[in-house]
Amino acid sequence: MEENQLFPVFFKLDQLQVLVVGGGNIGHEKVGAMLQNSPRARITVVATWFSTELEQLVKNYPDVELVQKAFSCGDVFGKDLVIAATNDRELNHCIWEKAKAARVLVNVADTPELCDFYLGSIVRKGNLKIAISTNGKSPTIAKRLKEVFQEALPDTLEDVLQKLHMLRERLKGDFSEKVKELNRITSVLVKEKHSEQ
Known part of the structure; x- marks a missing residue:
């Protein structure tokens, strides 16, 4: 049986250059997902037209640029991630080819076999x-x-994270000693769950 071999990572999109090709519903969805999680993401959206929803979405995000033109291979250069988000399978395949040739990670919407990563x-x-x-x-x-x-x-999880962060900053010793102590302190989260079963 096939297993999920993906390795999860979290990108710092404010330190990368992202290209999204497509200004319709798919482009809007992809840009929206990135901005929701990384409001300072640096995104260039290239398309021959933009939906009203996408134009409205990016108004308050100065690091998002809408470039109204047809896609060309030069759009990929200088980018770290490329997302092909058009309804045109042939164009999406062309974007994939150009990204692969430039050794840039690419995601082709609704085409898992042409994705280096998933959102x-x-x-x-x-x-x-x-x-x-x-x-x-x-x-x-x-x-x-x-x-x-x-x-x-629980919504109170943020308070727990902040307190653990402060505790971590105060702990003495080397890295392994700190990890042992934090593991000991947080073990209650797992123990309580097991004792309920």
Whole structure:
């Protein structure tokens, strides 16, 4: 049976250059997801037209640039990530080819076999983020799990994270000693869960 071999990472999109090709619903969805999680993301959107929703979305984000023109291979240069978000399969394939030739990571919307990475569903509680991936098999399941986690995780989790961060800063000793102490302190989270079962 096939297993999910993906390695999850969290990109600092304010330190990278992202290209999105497509100004319609798919482009709007991808840009919206990135901005929701990384409001200072540096994104260039190239398209021959832009939906009103996308134009409205980016108005308050000075690091997002809308460039109205047809895609060309030069658009890929200087970019760290490329997202092909058009309804044109042939154009999406061309974008994929140009990105691969430039050795730039690429995501082609709704085409898992042409993706170096996926934009998973994200659960957010303050500084905690949990990415959910179904290895491209079912974005709908990922969306439903996001809803479950979002509701199940307490809003007070941000306070816990802040207190643990302050404690971590005060701990003495080398890295391994700090990890042992933090593991000991947070073990109560796991023990309580097991004792309920």
